[in-house]
Amino acid sequence: MPGRIEDYALIGDLQTAALVGRDGSIDWLCLPRFDSPSCFAALLGGDEHGHWRIAPTSDGHAPRRSYVGDSLVLQTEWTTATGTVRVIDFMPQRDKTPDVIRIVEGVSGEVHMTGEVRLRFDYARIIPWMRRTNHHRVAVAGPDAVWLHCGDGVRTVGKDFATVSTFTVRAGDRVPFVLSYAPSHQRQPRRPDAEAELKSTLADWEAWSDRCSAKMADRDHAAVKRSLITLKALTYEPTGGIVAAATAGLPEQIGGARNWDYRFCWLRDSTMTLSALLNAGYRREAEAWHNWLLRAIAGDPADLQTMYGVGGERRLPETVADWLPGYEGSHPVRFGNAAVDQLQLDVYGEVVDTLYLAHQRGITIERHVWGLLRKLLEYLEEHWSDPDEGLWEVRGPRRQFVHSKIMCWVAFDRAVKLADETGLPGPTERWRELRDLIHDDVSARGVDPKRGVFTQYYGGKELDAATLFVVKTGFLPPYDTRVVATVEAIQRELDHDGFVRRYSTPEGADQTDAVDGLAGTEGAFLACSYWLADALLAIGRVDQARALFDRVSGLANDLGLISEEWDPLTRRQLGNTPQAFTHVALVNTAFALAAAEEE
Numbered sequence: 344m345p346g347r348i349e350d351y352a353l354i355g356d357l358q359t360a361a362l363v364g365r366d367g368s369i370d371w372l373c374l375p376r377f378d379s380p381s382c383f384a385a386l387l388g389g390d391e392h393g394h395w396r397i398a399p400t401s402d403g404h405a406p407r408r409s410y411v412g413d414s415l416v417l418q419t420e421w422t423t424a425t426g427t428v429r430v431i432d433f434m435p436q437r438d439k440t441p442d443v444i445r446i447v448e449g450v451s452g453e454v455h456m457t458g459e460v461r462l463r464f465d466y467a468r469i470i471p472w473m474r475r476t477n478h479h480r481v482a483v484a485g486p487d488a489v490w491l492h493c494g495d496g497v498r499t500v501g502k503d504f505a506t507v508s509t510f511t512v513r514a515g516d517r518v519p520f521v522l523s524y525a526p527s528h529q530r531q532p533r534r535p536d537a538e539a540e541l542k543s544t545l546a547d548w549e550a551w552s553d554r555c556s557a558k559m560a561d562r563d564h565a566a567v568k569r570s571l572i573t574l575k576a577l578t579y580e581p582t583g584g585i586v587a588a589a590t591a592g593l594p595e596q597i598g599g600a601r602n603w604d605y606r607f608c609w610l611r612d613s614t615m616t617l618s619a620l621l622n623a624g625y626r627r628e629a630e631a632w633h634n635w636l637l638r639a640i641a642g643d644p645a646d647l648q649t650m651y652g653v654g655g656e657r658r659l660p661e662t663v664a665d666w667l668p669g670y671e672g673s674h675p676v677r678f679g680n681a682a683v684d685q686l687q688l689d690v691y692g693e694v695v696d697t698l699y700l701a702h703q704r705g706i707t708i709e710r711h712v713w714g715l716l717r718k719l720l721e722y723l724e725e726h727w728s729d730p731d732e733g734l735w736e737v738r739g740p741r742r743q744f745v746h747s748k749i750m751c752w753v754a755f756d757r758a759v760k761l762a763d764e765t766g767l768p769g770p771t772e773r774w775r776e777l778r779d780l781i782h783d784d785v786s787a788r789g790v791d792p793k794r795g796v797f798t799q800y801y802g803g804k805e806l807d808a809a810t811l812f813v814v815k816t817g818f819l820p821p822y823d824t825r826v827v828a829t830v831e832a833i834q835r836e837l838d839h840d841g842f843v844r845r846y847s848t849p850e851g852a853d854q855t856d857a858v859d860g861l862a863g864t865e866g867a868f869l870a871c872s873y874w875l876a877d878a879l880l881a882i883g884r885v886d887q888a889r890a891l892f893d894r895v896s897g898l899a900n901d902l903g904l905i906s907e908e909w910d911p912l913t914r915r916q917l918g919n920t921p922q923a924f925t926h927v928a929l930v931n932t933a934f935a936l937a938a939a940e941e942e
């Protein structure tokens with residue numbers, strides 16, 4: 344049985360990531376990439392779906408955990424009746440093969456430990472063939488091979504298709520375990536020196552963290568730093584692509600059907616991530632992502648997708664893994680994501696906005712990039728008034744979503760600014776006209792005439808937290824009465840016990856007539872809670888913004904990690920974890936608060 348979502352820690356090597364539970368069990372690991380099939384998927388079922396636990400044989404619960412400094416090296420410490428033991432978990436930034444290293448360290452007394460590795464390939468569909476070599480156990484099936492080295496002197500036995508070890512650590516002992524992946528047709532990969540890798544992994548992360556040049560309030564420092572490290576950990580180093588989260592299938596409602604695969608690069612999520620990294624001084628990441636973007640979207644502008652694979656792949660077909668029970672019975676479990684085929688017009692605005700931010704931070708917009716941008720805007724000129732699935736990726740009918748239109752306005756607005764500020768040639772008069780046309784259209788059709796608030800879609804009555812972008816993007820000034828009325832209405836009516844729902848979902852599990860076309864309901868959407876704090880700041884309500892920011896950030900687990908949503912009733916995190924969208928929003932609100940509080 345997996346732990347609670349907030350029980351998990353993240354380790355990773357900038358190409359993939361693993362989730363480590365409080366009980367010392369790695370319950371999620373996909374190799375060799377974020378979006379590869381898993382070899383540990385206990386998270387979406389139980390131990391039988393693959394896991395690797397190392398923990399004291401008895402008293403194996405309630406450990407203390409922390410990351411070592413500003414790194415992604417995790418240490419979990421248990422105090423038992425006979426002594427204290429620490430397990431240090433990390434993945435070295437990759438040289439050739441992906442490695443997971445676990446060093447068991449005796450702190451005091453002596454502790455009897457049990458290790459159990461149950462490898463299951465292809466999302467737990469395949470039990471690999473295990474064999475023993477001199478120093479390793481190797482698991483092979485189809486294209487994959489995993490090599491496991493258990494510390495010198497640790498005796499292992501095969502039991503129920505798992506490798507089990509029992510050993511005792513005494514104060515001062517350090518017992519390394521190494522799991523390495525290689526394609527099965529290749530030779531055994533080089534076994535890394537665990538202690539040397541620990542040193543260099545710590546040094547890599549500390550050096551990266553030291554590059555942060557952002558200003559923030561002292562009280563927000565730890566949360567922001569951890570969020571930035573998490574965002575970096577979600578970046579696929581070889582290409583610069585940024586995944587929305589490390590996991591697939593974690594539910595937006597426990598036991599519900601809203602279980603999606605987030606191990607892809609959404610233009611929306613990654614442009615926001617990029618802004619946060621740029622604002623924190625991480626220019627190299629910005630340049631890498633910028634290049635990833637240009638490769639990913641190259642071609643016909645009509646083919647622009649909402650999301651891509653980490654290498655820029657375009658086909659991400661959604662399949663149901665009916666052999667997996669799902670997290671606490673939340674099924675179906677889906678791999679791939681059908682939202683890839685949707686029309687989400689907001690992404691045009693997000694892409695142009697990010698290019699504008701990059702330009703403001705000194706990154707040159709090259710001529711071929713400008714050419715691509717002009718083509719995108721030609722396409723948008725023809726299509727901005729089409730209905731779409733919107734940023735919430737509804738699976739109901741397409742609508743005229745107000746947020747999508749606001750972001751189309753952003754696309755033309757930023758293009759005009761870019762042309763004016765760089766001197767790059769373009770039909771700026773036409774872009775100005777389109778910008779004004781969209782503004783008029785949204786003002787006329789996106790506001791409830793009775794209440795004077797922005798609605799979710801043209802002609803609707805419902806609210807949508809995404810309309811807070813009306814002030815975030817500069818579409819309207821903060822003192823506009825429609826802005827203030829919308830902020831107050833969202834604060835009041837989308838409230839979910841002090842947090843914010845993204846839009847209203849009907850109660851009851853069998854209703855599929857909701858705008859999103861999905862059965863069931865969901866928790867408070869944490870990014871939206873931060874967006875409300877941003878909007879409150881914009882309209883001068885700094886104290887309310889601070890209180891909301893602290894409340895949301897207080898939901899992070901003991902390691903500073905947050906998933907997509909929160910259920911205030913059961914007080915549990917929900918959805919994929921850790922989620923870039925939430926951490927980005929945390930970082931951006933912290934920066935905005937720092938500026939407002941300094942004033």
Ligand SMILES: OC[C@H]1O[C@H](O[C@H]2O[C@H](CO)[C@@H](O)[C@H](O)[C@H]2O)[C@H](O)[C@@H](O)[C@@H]1O
Binds near residue numbers: 604609611680681
């Ligand atoms: O709620 C339905 C949709 O949920 C997912 O999308 C959400 O996550 C994306 C990644 O963080 C984010 O960009 C989007 O705005 C969110 O709505 C899921 O990926 C969709 O397939 C699903 O329809």
